[in-house]
Amino acid sequence: MGSVFSPGYYAARREARRRGRAADPTAFCAINLHIAGPDGELWVFTERPAVDRGEAHFALDGRHGGTRLERRDGALHVVFDERTRPFFQRMPRRISGHIRLDPGARFDHPVDIDADGHHRWWALAPRARATVELDRPGLRFSGPAYHDCNRGAEGLEDGFRRWHWSRAALPDGAAVLYDTEPRRGPRRDLGFVFADDGEIRPLDTPRPWDLGRAPWGIDRRTRVDPDGAARVERTLVASPFYARSVIRTTVAGRDAIGVHETLDCDRFAAGWVRFLLPWRIRSTPRRRS
Numbered sequence: 110m111g112s113v114f115s116p117g118y119y120a121a122r123r124e125a126r127r128r129g130r131a132a133d134p135t136a137f138c139a140i141n142l143h144i145a146g147p148d149g150e151l152w153v154f155t156e157r158p159a160v161d162r163g164e165a166h167f168a169l170d171g172r173h174g175g176t177r178l179e180r181r182d183g184a185l186h187v188v189f190d191e192r193t194r195p196f197f198q199r200m201p202r203r204i205s206g207h208i209r210l211d212p213g214a215r216f217d218h219p220v221d222i223d224a225d226g227h228h229r230w231w232a233l234a235p236r237a238r239a240t241v242e243l244d245r246p247g248l249r250f251s252g253p254a255y256h257d258c259n260r261g262a263e264g265l266e267d268g269f270r271r272w273h274w275s276r277a278a279l280p281d282g283a284a285v286l287y288d289t290e291p292r293r294g295p296r297r298d299l300g301f302v303f304a305d306d307g308e309i310r311p312l313d314t315p316r317p318w319d320l321g322r323a324p325w326g327i328d329r330r331t332r333v334d335p336d337g338a339a340r341v342e343r344t345l346v347a348s349p350f351y352a353r354s355v356i357r358t359t360v361a362g363r364d365a366i367g368v369h370e371t372l373d374c375d376r377f378a379a380g381w382v383r384f385l386l387p388w389r390i391r392s393t394p395r396r397r398s
Contacts, residue, residue, distance in 0.1 A: 110137075110159060111132075111135075111137055112137050112138060112153075113259075114351075114386065114390075116387060117156065117240045117391055118132065118134070118137035119191040121133075121136070122201070131250055134331055135154060135158060135159040136159075137158075137164070138156065138157060138159045138169055139152075139155065139325055140153065140155045140156075140392075141154045142175045142204060143345070143346060144243075144248075145343075145345045145346075146285070147375065150321075151204055151246075152262060152389070153189075153192070153193050153204055154390045154391065155169075155191050155192070155390075156391070157170070157362045164233070165179060165180040165181065166354070174189070174192060175189070175190060175202070176191060176192050176296060178206055180261045180308070180385075182322065183212075184209050184210055184397060185209075185210040185212070185256070186210075187204060187207065187208040188206075188207050188208075189204070189206065189208075190204075190205040191203065191204055194350070201292065202222075203245050204243065204245055204256075205243070205244045206242050206243035206244050206245070207241075207242045208239060208240070208242075208307055208334070209239070209240045210234070210237050210238070210239050210254055210256060211238045212234035212256065212299060213234060213237050213238065213305065213309050214231060214234070214236060216235065216307070216309065217231070218301075219231050220299060222272070222289050222299065223289065223291040223293070223297065224292065224294030225282070225291075225293060227261060227262045227263050228260070228262070228265075228302035229260050229261075229267050229271075229283055229364075230258070230259050230287065231257060232257045232303055233257055233258055234255070234257075235255055235256075235267070235282070235283040235301065236254060236282055237253070237254040237287055238251065238310060244358065249374050253278050253284070254269075265374050266378040267292070268291060268292060268293075269289055270289060270290040270291070270373075270375055271290050271294060271374055271375065272288060272290065272371070272372050272374075273287075273288045273329065273369070273370070274286065274288070274370050274371075275314075275368065275370070275371070276367055276368055277356075277360050277361075277367030277368075278366065279302065279361055279363055279365060282303050283302070283305035284360045284361045285302075285303065286300045286312070286313075286331060286362040287303050288299075288331075293329050296307060299325060300312030300332070301312055302361055312361055314332040314337075315332065316334065316337065317331075317332055318331050318332060318333045318338065321341060323344055323354070324344065324352070325347060325349045325350075327352050327367070327371055327376070328371070328373075329341070329352060329354065330371075331358060332360075333358055333359045333360060334359045334360060334361070334362065338358075338359060339352045339356055339358035340357055341355070341356055341365070342354070342356060342357050343355045345368075349376055349382045349385065350377040351372050351373070352371045353368065353369070354368070354369045354370070355368060356369045357366075358394035366386050
């Protein structure tokens with residue numbers, strides 16, 4: 110709720126601030142699906158107002174499909190039927206299916222990622238398992254997964270210049286690094302091991318490591334063990350302000366495969382980037398707050 114990458118929500122927040130009010134985050138809810146395979150990719154970024162939500166469900170419905178999240182049987186279920194946003198890519202017009210996320214060990218460990226406490230992060234299920242069943246296109250697979258949550262009292266571009274995040278699977282848990290560059294206060298370099306037995310251990314990986322620039326020129330970096338190294342195996346998502354990559358790294362005394370992301374909020378706030386965003390986002394709602 111309150112899609113942080115929404116150009117509509119960005120404009121609504123600034124207009125509401127000018128009037129001394131708050132924008133309605135439920136008017137800008139987003140479903141983002143991205144499947145990257147050896148033969149191409151599928152991309153969905155659909156934005157709609159929230160139409161139905163309760164303690165155990167959340168639904169976004171529209172004229173051309175919809176998505177519903179439910180908590181049942183000890184798992185999170187996501188059922189979706191969405192249109193893709195081609196943007197000059199060859200891909201099916203629709204993607205539909207079901208995702209089941211079995212959380213494994215669950216954690217209630219909110220962490221401030223800025224000095225003012227305006228932005229909080231929870232790694233709710235850092236070593237989950239996902240089962241994906243797609244009807245369109247016909248595809249089935251399962252494997253390790255990750256589920257977290259962020260909440261902020263202001264826009265990301267107001268609180269941060271950029272951040273780097275990564276999650277790597279370990280034999281007995283998951284290692285998560287979260288390095289932020291706030292606009293106010295010092296940098297925050299966070300690191301935790303979330304163990305399968307429910308224990309949370311601080312993770313000290315003091316050696317900074319340059320992963321090289323992503324397409325569109327975004328700098329990517331991470332941290333590794335004192336005698337470790339890291340490299341990008343594959344870039345999954347590349348945009349003017351955001352990159353997601355598969356990396357091979359050394360963390361918590363292990364060589365591991367991880368997922369890494371970089372978010373450049375200075376880029377995101379640039380007018381030319383917000384002009385480009387609607388090319389990748391479908392059905393941006395317009396609702397008065």
